[in-house]
Amino acid sequence: MKHTPYNARCNPMSEFRMTQLIKYTLMAALALALVATTAVAEDVHKGFVVVKARRVITVSGAEFSPGIVVIENGKISLVGGSKIEYPPTAKMIDAGRATVMPGFVHPRTRFGLADYRRSGVNGDQHVTDEVYLSEIDFEPMLESGYTTVCYIPAGDGIPGVAAAYKTAGPKDSPDDEEDRLVEGSSYLAVSPKWGSKGKKTLRDALKKAEDEIEKVKKAREEWDKKQEENKKKAEAEKKKNDKPKDEDGDGNGEDKARRHRRSDHTFRVQKDGDEEPPDKPKNGDKNGEKKEADKPEEFKPPKIDPKHQPLVDLIEKKEGSRMMIRLTRASALLHLDDVLEQYDELPYALYLASSFRSDYHHIVEQLGEREAMVAIRPEIRNLPNTTFRYNLTDRLDRAGCTVSTVPFADTRVELMRVRERMLDLMRAGLSRKTAIKSLTLNPAEAIGLGERLGSLEKGKDGDLLFFSGDPLDLNSQLERVMILGNIVWTADKD
Numbered sequence: 001m002k003h004t005p006y007n008a009r010c011n012p013m014s015e016f017r018m019t020q021l022i023k024y025t026l027m028a029a030l031a032l033a034l035v036a037t038t039a040v041a042e043d044v045h046k047g048f049v050v051v052k053a054r055r056v057i058t059v060s061g062a063e064f065s066p067g068i069v070v071i072e073n074g075k076i077s078l079v080g081g082s083k084i085e086y087p088p089t090a091k092m093i094d095a096g097r098a099t100v101m102p103g104f105v106h107p108r109t110r111f112g113l114a115d116y117r118r119s120g121v122n123g124d125q126h127v128t129d130e131v132y133l134s135e136i137d138f139e140p141m142l143e144s145g146y147t148t149v150c151y152i153p154a155g156d157g158i159p160g161v162a163a164a165y166k167t168a169g170p171k172d173s174p175d176d177e178e179d180r181l182v183e184g185s186s187y188l189a190v191s192p193k194w195g196s197k198g199k200k201t202l203r204d205a206l207k208k209a210e211d212e213i214e215k216v217k218k219a220r221e222e223w224d225k226k227q228e229e230n231k232k233k234a235e236a237e238k239k240k241n242d243k244p245k246d247e248d249g250d251g252n253g254e255d256k257a258r259r260h261r262r263s264d265h266t267f268r269v270q271k272d273g274d275e276e277p278p279d280k281p282k283n284g285d286k287n288g289e290k291k292e293a294d295k296p297e298e299f300k301p302p303k304i305d306p307k308h309q310p311l312v313d314l315i316e317k318k319e320g321s322r323m324m325i326r327l328t329r330a331s332a333l334l335h336l337d338d339v340l341e342q343y344d345e346l347p348y349a350l351y352l353a354s355s356f357r358s359d360y361h362h363i364v365e366q367l368g369e370r371e372a373m374v375a376i377r378p379e380i381r382n383l384p385n386t387t388f389r390y391n392l393t394d395r396l397d398r399a400g401c402t403v404s405t406v407p408f409a410d411t412r413v414e415l416m417r418v419r420e421r422m423l424d425l426m427r428a429g430l431s432r433k434t435a436i437k438s439l440t441l442n443p444a445e446a447i448g449l450g451e452r453l454g455s456l457e458k459g460k461d462g463d464l465l466f467f468s469g470d471p472l473d474l475n476s477q478l479e480r481v482m483i484l485g486n487i488v489w490t491a492d493k494d
Helices: 006-010 015-044 139-144 196-241 306-315 331-340 360-369 392-399 412-416 418-427 432-437 441-446
Strands: 048-053 067-072 075-080 091-094 099-102 104-109 146-151 157-161 163-166 188-191 258-261 267-270 323-327 348-352 373-376 402-405 464-467 478-483 486-490
Touching: 048 099, 104 348, 104 441, 139 146, 139 412, 139 478, 139 486, 157 196, 188 306, 196 306, 196 331, 323 331, 331 360, 360 392, 373 392, 373 441, 392 402, 392 432, 402 418, 402 441, 412 418, 418 432
Parallel strands: 048 091, 104 146, 188 323, 323 348, 348 373, 373 402
Antiparallel strands: 048 067, 067 075, 099 464, 146 163, 157 188, 258 267, 464 478, 478 486
């Protein structure tokens, strides 16, 4: 008779079943671990969006056909061809045969804002105080391809400070002003009436800003002088207190005893080396606790006049400070140069505002030599009193200017005609590369956002346009608009 071990006879589970149970337990644990790992991966890659398209126009570099754009938490992290790597759990947007490019940037607009006139120096006025996004219908901007628009204050002289906004928010909420305001986009709008009065307005404003700087400088010098005097007095007082004296006050220092008054109004003599009475107050503190050293006095500059603060920032070359100056005719450049002659390269862009009988062709070479940033309406006009068609946008570009294009008017019709007008400029000689840059990267640089907008590069905002074909082919249609990695507008399908 075969002998069965005692543990096997007493345990109803056989050795085989035990082995199987351990096997299944390990498999279940492994499966749970895989699920947990996948959940973590999905959570880690939750902010990733991958856009695949037949063609990707980066503006700043090479084009990719096909191309991929990887966006992480609203910012572009990778751009490249089909072999680019991306997280497998990222959200995928297959654009099919579409062409993807950066969103358009509008460098100056009053779209949806009330009209008014303001004159004089008003550097303390900010357009953010009058922009209420919930009251503006941005549909025409989105269907035209504009993902960022820079609002300007209205008026002549120095009407105030501009600011840029996204044309839609990632939360698709109308009450998200703070989320859609683009930080670092402000510039001072300067629109003088370029006669003697307008010229004087700008000159006097800059002079006042210099006076404000001098006021602070003088206050600083006086404060430093006072601090130096106080320091000398303190050193003299310390030297006087440190001088050894005997009990008779003869100043010889031979008697090494010091007289102390105790709390019970009795006196005792303490010789050198003796410990100080434990109940003696220290540093004048009644509780005998040592006081913390007083903090050194800090310089508090006098307040700058808020109306001139932006000009003060310009003269002092504060980071991010800039102007956009409106020129109504060619001679205005001479007036501007006369005013700015004594200032060291103040940063500014120019807006060539006039179109009817404009004479800007006289200053193309001067603007090109200084490599000026110029915003202009995309049009072709006859030279004054001639039948000669003149492509000012192309001439400025060839001269060396950085050219941005501005819609003719803040109307839906003119916004929708921007691509058509750009095509007219191209037929008259403007390069395709400049045409695209004048809608994207160049205006972004003009308003101080070249590091954030205008091209598809690592670290820039994930603002993309999806066209059915070439963006400058009028047969192609804008199908979708993305802002910060979120699809915010889709064309209606008939």
